[in-house]
Amino acid sequence: MAREEIRENVGPMARMAATLAKKMRLRKGLTQEREGALMGYxxxxxxxxxxxxxxxxxxxxxxxxxxxxDGLGIFEELRVPVSLEKLPEQFRNYSQIEQKAVALWLYANHVVHGLFQTEPYMRALIAGGFPEPTLERVEELVVGRMARKALFDREKPVCQIELVLDESVLRRPIGSEEVMREQLLYLAECARRRNVNLQVLPLDAGLGGEYAAARGNLSVVETPAHDHAVYLEIQDESVLVSDRSKVSTYMQRYAKIRAQALDPRTSLGLIERLAGVES
Known part of the structure; x- marks a missing residue:
């Protein structure tokens, strides 16, 4: 009996790309071997x-x-949706909502939020995880995470993005000192974008007796229809919350976290100091 092929999970966008590729190959009269030779495969x-x-x-x-x-850009347009399909399964539903969002309110308390990570930072973070991923899987996840950044520059409509970062995230080096410095400089660059508001929740935020951030990461998204949803993730498990009463509580909690954070100008100054930028 012939050995059964091990098939990977191929999403609908990847299937569309493969179907188009086959049709266009046949239209050009190319064999698979000839096409592969032209492409380097x-x-x-x-x-x-x-x-x-x-x-x-x-x-x-x-x-x-x-x-x-043929200069049509078909396969170029498919790069982002195909890359997003390769993100972790528990994240895919949210990633589709994220890419269409008109506003995001984010809080991250252990590493830099994925939307704001540099490629070297995310590569070090993913490769250093457990279970240890293969090099191929690392590359897939890096490409998928980088594809999410298109949201920063989307024009119609512009996405307004707020991020509150715990100060511990800025002080936790990932990869190397140089990787971390580059990451801090990138955060400072992001903070200067007109559609981005970046604030730092200081380490001493709880000294006043209130600390709204005790329950971890939080992502609130506003859809084009101006509905709201909340995405929560921990230890490779996730939940997408759409119940209005629960979403309202999460939004109020986020507002409390933001109120306890440093203002944007002070936050930028802290990030630049940690990056070694002289004032």
Missing amino acids: TGAAISAMERFVHPVSDEMLVQLERVLG
């Missing part, structure tokens, strides 16, 4: 992609655009 890799055995990679989409795209 084997014919077997092209076959696996077309039969949904393995999802199309980001680099393969780049090469498909070059070899088959």
Whole structure:
């Protein structure tokens, strides 16, 4: 009996890309081997992609655009949705909502929020996790997380993004001192964007007897229909909350966290000092 192929989970956008690639290959009269040679892949890799055995990679989409795209940008447009499909399963539903959001209110208390991570920081963070991921999986997750950053520059409509970062996040080095310095400088750059408000919750925030951030990370999203939802995640488990009464409580909690944080100007100054920027 022939050995059964091990099929990976291929999402609908990756299937669309593979189907289009096959049709355009046949239209051009190319064999899988010839297409693979033009793209820098084997014919077997092209076959696996077309039969949904393995999802199309980001680099393969780049090469498909070059070899088959005819300047239409079809495969280039598919890079972001295909990359988002490769994010962890528990995150995918939220990621689709996030990409359409008109506003985000975020609190992160253990590492820099994924939207605000530099590539070296996220690479070190993902590669250093447990269970240890394969190099291929690290690359998939990095590409998917980087794809989320398109939200910063979306114009119609502009997404307003607020982030409160716990000060401990800024003081916890990830990867290396240089990686962390680059991350801090990037946060300072983000803080200067007109559609971004970045504040730091200081380590001594609880000294006054109130501390609204004790229950961890929090993401509130406003949809194009101006509905609100909350995303919570811990230890690879997640929940998307849409119940209005619960969402209201989370939004009030976020407002308390933001009120206990340093103001944006002071927060930026702290980030720059930790990055070694002279005033």
